Amino acid sequence: MSAGHILTANLLLTGDVVFLTPAGDWSVRADEARFAETEDDVAVLKAAEAKAVAANIVVSTEIIGAEKTQVGVWPTRNREQIRAKGPTVHEAFGNQARFDLSAFEGA
Amino acid sequence: MYQYDNFDKQAVRERAADFRDQVERRIAGKLSEDEFKPLRLQNGLYLQLHAYMLRVAIPYGLLSAKQMRKLAHIARTYDKDYGHFTTRQNIQYNWIKLVDAPDILDELASVEMHAIQTSGNCIRNISSAQFAGVAADEVEDPRPWCELIRQWSTFHPEFAFLPRKFKIAVNASPADRVGVKLHDIGITITRNAAGERRFEVYAGGGQGRTPMIGKLMRDDIEAHHLLSYLEAILRVYNRYGRRDNKYKARIKILVHETGEDKFREEVDAEWRKIEGGPVDADIAEFGRIADYFTAPAYDTEAQVDAHKARAAMDPAFAAWVRHNTLAHKVPGYKAVTISLKPHDGIAGDATSDQMDAVADLSENFGFGEIRVTHAQNLVLPDVRDADLPALYDALFAQGLGTANQGLLTDMIVCPGLDYCALANARSIPVSQKIAKRFDDMDRLQDIGEVKLKISGCINACGHHHAGHIGILGVDRKGTENYQILLGGSAEEDTSLAKILGRGFDEDGTVDAIETIIDVYKAQRQDGENFLATYRRIGAEPFKEAVYGG
Numbered sequence: 056m057s058a059g060h061i062l063t064a065n066l067l068l069t070g071d072v073v074f075l076t077p078a079g080d081w082s083v084r085a086d087e088a089r090f091a092e093t094e095d096d097v098a099v100l101k102a103a104e105a106k107a108v109a110a111n112i113v114v115s116t117e118i119i120g121a122e123k124t125q126v127g128v129w130p131t132r133n134r135e136q137i138r139a140k141g142p143t144v145h146e147a148f149g150n151q152a153r154f155d156l157s158a159f160e161g162a
Numbered sequence: 163m164y165q166y167d168n169f170d171k172q173a174v175r176e177r178a179a180d181f182r183d184q185v186e187r188r189i190a191g192k193l194s195e196d197e198f199k200p201l202r203l204q205n206g207l208y209l210q211l212h213a214y215m216l217r218v219a220i221p222y223g224l225l226s227a228k229q230m231r232k233l234a235h236i237a238r239t240y241d242k243d244y245g246h247f248t249t250r251q252n253i254q255y256n257w258i259k260l261v262d263a264p265d266i267l268d269e270l271a272s273v274e275m276h277a278i279q280t281s282g283n284c285i286r287n288i289s290s291a292q293f294a295g296v297a298a299d300e301v302e303d304p305r306p307w308c309e310l311i312r313q314w315s316t317f318h319p320e321f322a323f324l325p326r327k328f329k330i331a332v333n334a335s336p337a338d339r340v341g342v343k344l345h346d347i348g349i350t351i352t353r354n355a356a357g358e359r360r361f362e363v364y365a366g367g368g369q370g371r372t373p374m375i376g377k378l379m380r381d382d383i384e385a386h387h388l389l390s391y392l393e394a395i396l397r398v399y400n401r402y403g404r405r406d407n408k409y410k411a412r413i414k415i416l417v418h419e420t421g422e423d424k425f426r427e428e429v430d431a432e433w434r435k436i437e438g439g440p441v442d443a444d445i446a447e448f449g450r451i452a453d454y455f456t457a458p459a460y461d462t463e464a465q466v467d468a469h470k471a472r473a474a475m476d477p478a479f480a481a482w483v484r485h486n487t488l489a490h491k492v493p494g495y496k497a498v499t500i501s502l503k504p505h506d507g508i509a510g511d512a513t514s515d516q517m518d519a520v521a522d523l524s525e526n527f528g529f530g531e532i533r534v535t536h537a538q539n540l541v542l543p544d545v546r547d548a549d550l551p552a553l554y555d556a557l558f559a560q561g562l563g564t565a566n567q568g569l570l571t572d573m574i575v576c577p578g579l580d581y582c583a584l585a586n587a588r589s590i591p592v593s594q595k596i597a598k599r600f601d602d603m604d605r606l607q608d609i610g611e612v613k614l615k616i617s618g619c620i621n622a623c624g625h626h627h628a629g630h631i632g633i634l635g636v637d638r639k640g641t642e643n644y645q646i647l648l649g650g651s652a653e654e655d656t657s658l659a660k661i662l663g664r665g666f667d668e669d670g671t672v673d674a675i676e677t678i679i680d681v682y683k684a685q686r687q688d689g690e691n692f693l694a695t696y697r698r699i700g701a702e703p704f705k706e707a708v709y710g711g
Contacts, residue, residue, distance in 0.1 A: 065209055065213070067188075067189070067195075067260065068189065068259065068260055068261050069213070069259045069260065069261070070209060070212075070213035070214040070257075070258070070259060070260060071213065072211075072212055072213075108195070111188075111189070111191045114195045114209065115209055132640065133579070133637075133640065133641075133642065134211075134579060134585075137211065137579060137580060137588075138211055138212065141212065142212070142580035142581060143580055143588060143591060144508060144580050144588075144590045144591060144594070145580075147242075148212075148242055148257070149212060
């Protein structure tokens with residue numbers, strides 16, 4: 056397991072929670088996020104952040120802590136894990152209703 | 163209830179059209195997010211943890227059946243089939259898309275509703291008692307005064323950019339049902355010794371990270387001076403309130419730092435300049451407004467206690483009547499509280515179907531009027547005693563028949579970290595675990611009145627400072643932790659709850675609450691509710707039981 060960072064935001068039009076992917080686009084899945092381990096990697100995230108904000112694709116951008124485990128990349132903080140999954144009291148809402156995220160239970 | 167005149171209709175329609183234009187310019191890139199954010203907030207549109215959240219104003223918690231159906235339609239069409247009723251008597255939708263927001267504002271405007279001033283540093287929705295106009299103990303109906311203040315404060319050019327948000331509540335009963343002393347301005351309508359109407363005006367109360375009890379500014383404000391006196395308070399606050407630190411920007415800090423007497427002097431000095439001027443002239447509008455709040459055509463032959471036969475043979479119904487109905491000023495009627503606190507649910511949430519059902523019931527068993535309470539429940543204000551059995555059956559079928567109003571599981575609960583971008587801990591799961599632990603109506607009724615209030619951060623949207631038992635969620639080194647407070651009240655005996663000791667995890671909190679209730683049951687004397695026992699015996703017995711000797 057290694058510690059690092061990922062870039063998250065909300066889509067301007069819908070407000071959906073999204074994550075910057077290695078391909079440079081945005082995914083609603085945190086486990087598909089581009090994982091930044093070094094300062095150079097974080098600089099890449101920051102450059103992408105500025106570009107996406109200027110292009111009016113996303114708002115409320117934030118570089119957040121994440122971990123890379125055997126099952127994939129996942130946010131570190133409880134708050135960001137809830138953003139990535141959906142509300143813990145409504146399993147029918149959010150990504151938890153759309154994708155199998157069981158590998159990240161208790162992460 | 164109040165009906166929009168042409169000016170009101172035009173103002174709301176124009177505002178919706180303005181916002182549509184602003185959204186289009188934002189999407190086209192002609193407005194940056196920094197430019198757009200204050201515009202969307204002025205229309206109640208936040209960006210929360212998962213999506214945009216729209217807060218819709220429900221002035222003093224008053225809704226028509228038609229408006230409730232529109233709220234259901236919005237939930238069904240634009241959100242995830244439910245809405246969340248708030249402690250400011252508003253409704254929030256948690257999953258709104260920016261592109262849909264202009265259409266939603268148009269939908270709201272079509273039923274004389276909007277989301278104006280539900281965010282931002284302005285005067286927010288005026289709140290009032292959920293039983294306004296029908297409570298037997300009321301001095302007079304406060305709703306026309308709420309409406310007058312709403313009209314004065316909406317789009318008030320001087321108060322659009324206050325140091326911080328500003329909340330006003332109006333009560334008109336000896337029983338405080340609005341938390342008068344926990345508002346930026348709290349107003350109580352009274353009668354003086356000569357039987358003349360007077361307004362008691364409190365300022366500088368509030369909860370949040372620095373809770374304070376409001377100070378009585380004056381108790382002798384006459385009706386025709388109400389608006390100028392309010393304006394004087396707002397002017398002093400607007401001039402001297404701190405803008406350098408948002409955490410010290412509320413009027414409670416100004417009153418506290420200035421001193422109650424000095425602040426009163428400042429307000430009086432300002433008031434003398436405007437008293438009797440054009441602001442006070444607005445009181446001429448009052449008669450027109452008051453005409454909208456005349457009593458409906460009550461059945462003068464409504465049979466008193468016509469529900470008693472059913473109550474005698476149905477304990478569950480009898481318990482619901484005992485806890486969820488209130489004496490009405492008209493014999494043969496009751497005001498009914500519809501609990502939005504099912505033990506397996508989320509406080510304040512209602513599905514679209516439930517909202518439609520409540521709208522139908524308000525027409526079948528009343529005059530098509532619904533109230534939203536600050537405790538996140540709904541009220542049907544005018545139900546004949548004879549209709550209570552049929553209403554109960556209909557509510558029960560909709561999952562709205564929980565007989566827990568005022569009991570332990572009738573909790574105020576903020577959205578917490580499950581939805582809120584500001585929260586540090588989740589509130590809803592704790593409330594659900596407490597409800598499950600106490601999921602026994604006989605036990606709840608034996609415990610009696612307990613006001614339990616849960617916030618997921620120090621901003622105190624769940625009113626934990628005012629709970630007989632308060633729970634405050636905090637983040638302790640990345641882990642959710644819950645502090646327990648005891649002894650708060652938002653009623654006429656207002657007090658601020660005090661922290662009992664170190665916090666607990668979620669399950670530990672539920673255990674601690676049960677221990678606290680056990681202490682109360684062991685120590686209570688005849689007729690004492692939880693708060694009365696706490697005030698008599700103090701915190702120590704509870705501390706000893708929860709933390710050991």
